[in-house]
Amino acid sequence: MEEQNEVLDPVQAEPATALALYDPIESGLAELRTAGAEAFDVKSTAGNKAAREFIQHCVAIRTATEEAYTNWNRPIMAVQKQAREKRDEILGAVKAIEAPVKDQIDAEQKRKDEERTAKMKAEADRIKVHQACLNAIATLPRDYISSPAADVEAAIRDLESPEYLDSRNWEEYAEQAAAAIDAALTTLRAHLENAKAREELAAMRAQQQAEADARRAEQEAAEAERRRVDGIKERIRAIEQAPSTCIGLAARQIQARIDSLAREAADDFAEFQAEAAAAIDAALTNLQTLLAAAKDAEELKQLRDDAAARKRQEEEAKEAAARAEREAEERRQADARAAEEQRKRDEAEAIRREQEAAKAAAERVRAQAGTLLALLTEARAHVPAGDLADRIDAAIAQATGSAA
Structure with a gap:
């Protein structure tokens, strides 16, 4: 175990020796700060030159500092590279030894986790099924x-x-x-x-x-029954009232109503058949009486109309004769006036022309008298016996010279 602890102890670095390299350079840094604190008159030649020399001095110090670090660090970097390579070699060897054991631990942990998850899911599913069944019972009454x-x-x-x-x-x-x-x-x-x-x-x-x-x-x-009965009764009333509604109508209109009633069938009136038949018979009888009276009235009216027409014709003939007589008299007077005027105009011309004019006038009068006589003779046939007819006959006799 002691050897294992020694292997695991890290190597301690000594940074003090590295910092000592900068002591000579850092001693000149104070002088540089002092020189840089003064203002340089860069507008004058001497001041501009002094400023440039100060910059060159700064560059020299920076360059020396970089070179000191590079010269000191180069062997250290080589050692560090060897250390990193050795570290990587040791780490790789340890991982190769460690990996099989860790894989066994991870596999066992995974198995336990999966087993625990499966148990939890199975328990949740079991509870879920129970809850679903309980919920089905609880919600069952809603369906009813x-x-x-x-x-x-x-x-x-x-x-x-x-x-x-x-x-x-x-x-x-x-x-x-x-x-x-x-x-x-x-x-x-x-x-x-x-x-x-x-x-x-x-x-x-x-x-x-x-x-x-x-x-x-x-x-x-x-x-519906009431309407049916009312309809039948209304039809019977209409039949009964048919004669009164035909009073004053023409014979052809009464005849048309008779023909319409004759086509009525008592069977169409159901239980009111007897009443309907009696009403139809009575109405037809009354209508026949009205028809006969209407025909008599129309015939009488026609006779009266014919008499009135004849009377109008007679009056018109009398008016025509009187009108013709007036017109003839007017023409005679007109002719006389014309002849007189002509005579006066032609009196200076010659007696002979006067005699010829008188002769012509007499001939015209005779001709007109003949015309009037013909008109009167023709009109006489259309004038009924009476005072006018007598006067016309007297005028004709006088004109022809025969006895009246």
């Missing part, structure tokens, strides 16, 4: 909150059966499982009461709804 009573009763029977708890090995969780089952049973029994109440309420509501539907159906049927 709104379920039918029969389903809730089946779930209660399953939990109450001994086989449910004995279906697996609960180990140390057996008491918790029994407590969870009791709690779940308590909740399920409450759900069962709620389910029964819901179903009873639903049954009551369904019965009430069925009764309401039946009453509504009866009311709708009664209303």
Whole structure:
């Protein structure tokens, strides 16, 4: 053991000998500080030269310092290299000896760690399975909150059966499982009461709804029957009122209503067939009477219209004759005025022209009289007997010279 301790003791270095190399150089450093403390007048030639000489002195001291360190350190570096190589050789040999033993220790530690981890995982899985089963029991009632009573009763029977708890090995969780089952049973029994109440309420509501539907159906049927009966009665009233609605209508309109009623079938009025048949017969009878009266009225109106038309024609003929007479008189007067004017204009011309003009005027008068006579003779055939007709006949007789 003593040899092993000697091998492990580190080598102590002696830095004092290395620092002694700098003593001569460091003695001149005080002088250098003193010289550098003075200000150099670098603008003057002498001051600039002194400053440059001071810099050269600084460089010389730095160079000497570097050379002293290099000369002292070079053999030390060679020794250090040999020491590092020897260190690495020893470390490699020790690691080669140490590695197999350390590998055995690490492998055993790894095995123990893996075994401990596996045991912990197996224990965690075992507990997790128990917790999952307990949670399944605890949450089971949630699935039956709104379920039918029969389903809730089946779930209660399953939990109450001994086989449910004995279906697996609960180990140390057996008491918790029994407590969870009791709690779940308590909740399920409450759900069962709620389910029964819901179903009873639903049954009551369904019965009430069925009764309401039946009453509504009866009311709708009664209303439909009332509308059917009212419809038939309304049709019968319309048939009964048909004659009154046709008063004042034309014969063709009354005939159309008769034809429409004739097409009505009493069978279409169901239990009111007899009333409908009586109403149709009475209405047709009354309508036939109205039809005959309407035809008589229309015929009378036609006769009156024809008489009025003839009277209008006679009046128009009289007006035409009077108008023609007035127009003829106006023409005669116009011609006379024209002749007189012409006579006055031509009086200075010659008597002969006056006589010829008078002769021409007489001929024109005769011609116009003939025209008027022809018009009167033609119009006479259209003038009914009366004062106007007598006057026209007298005028024709006078114009022709025959006896009236």
